[in-house]
Amino acid sequence: MPGGYRGECGDDVDPMLFLTPPDKERIETMNKPYDIKRSCWVKDETEGFIAGEIQSEQSDQVTMKMVTNQTVTVKKDDIQQMNPPKFYQVRDVEDMTFLNEAGVLDNLCQCYINMKIYTYSGLFCVTINPYKWLPIYGSRVAKMYKVKTGTEMPSHLFSISDNAYHDMLMGVLGGGAAVTAPAGQEKFFHLPSWYVTYLLPISTCSGESSAGKTENTKKVTQYFAEIRGTGKQSSDRKRSLEDQIIQANPVLEAFGNAKTIRNNNSSRFGPWLQHGCKIAAVPRALVDSEASAAVRWELGQQQRESLLLVLSPKEYHWVNQSVTMVDNMDDGDDDRLEWVDVAFDVLGFSTEEKISVYRLTGGITHFGNVKFKQKPRQEQTEGTPQRAAPEGTAFGSFCADGPKVKMLPSGGGASNVCV
Numbered sequence: 143m144p145g146g147y148r149g150e151c152g153d154d155v156d157p158m159l160f161l162t163p164p165d166k167e168r169i170e171t172m173n174k175p176y177d178i179k180r181s182c183w184v185k186d187e188t189e190g191f192i193a194g195e196i197q198s199e200q201s202d203q204v205t206m207k208m209v210t211n212q213t214v215t216v217k218k219d220d221i222q223q224m225n226p227p228k229f230y231q232v233r234d235v236e237d238m239t240f241l242n243e244a245g246v247l248d249n250l251c252q253c254y255i256n257m258k259i260y261t262y263s264g265l266f267c268v269t270i271n272p273y274k275w276l277p278i279y280g281s282r283v284a285k286m287y288k289v290k291t292g293t294e295m296p297s298h299l300f301s302i303s304d305n306a307y308h309d310m311l312m313g314v315l316g317g318g319a320a321v322t323a324p325a326g327q328e329k330f331f332h333l334p335s336w337y338v339t340y341l342l343p344i345s346t347c348s349g350e351s352s353a354g355k356t357e358n359t360k361k362v363t364q365y366f367a368e369i370r371g372t373g374k375q376s377s378d379r380k381r382s383l384e385d386q387i388i389q390a391n392p393v394l395e396a397f398g399n400a401k402t403i404r405n406n407n408s409s410r411f412g413p414w415l416q417h418g419c420k421i422a423a424v425p426r427a428l429v430d431s432e433a434s435a436a437v438r439w440e441l442g443q444q445q446r447e448s449l450l451l452v453l454s455p456k457e458y459h460w461v462n463q464s465v466t467m468v469d470n471m472d473d474g475d476d477d478r479l480e481w482v483d484v485a486f487d488v489l490g491f492s493t494e495e496k497i498s499v500y501r502l503t504g505g506i507t508h509f510g511n512v513k514f515k516q517k518p519r520q521e522q523t524e525g526t527p528q529r530a531a532p533e534g535t536a537f538g539s540f541c542a543d544g545p546k547v548k549m550l551p552s553g554g555g556a557s558n559v560c561v
């Protein structure tokens with residue numbers, strides 16, 4: 143992809159640094175004082191759990207010396223046993239001696255601090271959304287997971303993907319039995335559940351909005367394409383099936399995603415089909431190329447002019463329903479429109495088909511600005527575009543005896559009534 147489709151990380155940083163904890167840190171942790179009978183976690187309203195050591199016990203109460211140097215007396219029910227330090231940043235929490243909420247949370251937290259965002263829990267792979275791009279998805283990492291077995295490598299989505307791929311080849315998945323995440327799993331971890339995505343081999347990827355389901359699904363697809371691909375790059379814009387599968391993403395995202403409170407790029411395919419709620423994504427791509435370099439600018443400008451769109455998204459009702467600027471996101475910098483355009487090429491759209499898609503989108507964008515007024519003494523309203531719309535854009539008139547459509551000639555000005 144020109145400019146690099148987001149998520150395809152370069153291979154210039156050693157990804158293993160992110161996948162394995164530094165030795166020094168591991169050694170320090172191993173040397174921390176630990177007593178299997180006395181080291182425990184105590185529930186805390188703000189911190190979740192705090193480490194401490196049992197000093198004395200009396201009926202259902204224990205007195206604890208906390209790492210914060212406080213001494214507290216709590217109910218036995220409010221403490222959980224601590225795992226031996228050898229389980230520091232363990233790749234599968236099911237290996238832990240004490241599989242409890244505090245232990246799982248602490249492990250996820252320690253891993254996350256070191257940007258190890260994938261942790262297994264038996265069949266599950268729990269992912270914490272890092273909200274920043276890590277160099278752990280490039281072809282160098284994919285190749286490592288392709289040639290080495292899962293147990294030799296740190297926990298990673300690619301390992302799950304690799305197992306699933308090989309199971310599929312062996313026909314193990316055969317009937318495609320659906321495995322679902324246990325209900326209430328998020329509650330068990332007591333994590334804000336929108337941080338967490340649960341991944342199960344092939345069948346399920348679940349989590350709250352913004353947990354990272356879409357991004358991780360894309361990485362799985364990317365991995366399959368990587369290990370299936372020939373590695374040959376073609377200069378032809380029409381490419382292999384692997385390329386096409388990957389390049390479906392920019393198109394789907396442009397037409398199907400929305401900015402929501404939790405997620406600036408939330409997948410909205412279902413709601414979009416049902417309610418038509420986010421046609422705004424593509425118009426944004428069409429009008430938001432302000433900061434682009436010369437070539438992209440020309441492309442954007444040419445398209446905008448042919449669609450009679452202006453640069454500012456604020457001018458368009460559909461695009462202007464909430465915010466038009468998002469922190470750390472620049473549609474111009476990210477080449478978003480160009481991704482979509484190239485993706486169309488890779489997917490085999492002809493130039494004519496692409497233009498039709500842009501025209502339709504432009505038409506919808508203009509449609510959002512139509513104002514309806516009731517005709518005097520008639521049970522009929524008439525639509526008037528607020529700015530000139532491209533030739534062939536249809537605007538509706540709603541009459542008592544059914545909808546009527548007006549076709550606009552080039553340059554606007556409603557006439558040519560057809561029904």
Ligand SMILES: Nc1ncnc2c1ncn2[C@@H]1O[C@H](COP(=O)(O)OP(=O)(O)OP(=O)(O)O)[C@@H](O)[C@H]1O
Pocket residue numbers: 271272273274275276349350351352353354355356357358405406407408409410
């Ligand atoms: N592995 C990751 N690395 C870096 N950033 C990520 C990763 N996963 C998710 N993100 C960030 O979090 C945002 C939300 O992720 P994503 O869209 O995948 O969530 P989702 O669970 O599919 O949400 P929704 O259900 O609303 O579609 C992404 O736009 C991206 O900024």
